[in-house]
Amino acid sequence: MKSSLRARRRNLLLLCVLLIIIAGWFWPKKVSPESYSYYSSLLCLIVGNPQNTPTGNLPSVMKKTVAQSDSDYALTKTKYDDAAADAVIKHWKTLSSEQQQQARQDSTVCRQLMHSGN
Secondary structure (H helix, E strand, O other): OHHHHHHHHHHHHHHHHHHHHHHHHHOOOOOOHHHHHHHHHHHHHHHOOHHHOOOOOHHHHHHHHHHHOOOOOOOOOOOOOHHHHHHHHHHHHHOOHHHHHHHHHOHHHHHHHHHOOO
16 A cells, blocks of 8 residues: 555656656747847848848748858857747737838848837
């Protein structure tokens, strides 16, 4: 009887630990101001380039740009921050088409518009 009670307690404890780990894994990540600033500047660079006029593929263009920003000999490579990039893209999509057009034409305006969402 005592061994089955111990086994139940141990299983319950393992289940609780597992649930805590899973909750921590899926908990929404807070985007630091530095990351938001970096990715908003990156977005302004991308949308200001006439070759990147269609912005439907912003996540892939941003990911590619971050990956190519490191030198081959860099000891630490910059990791793509999905949460920060998603936050910036989400804010970009809330801008009106007129604001997006202004942002495409002037990088200063773009940075101001993007930082208003942070």
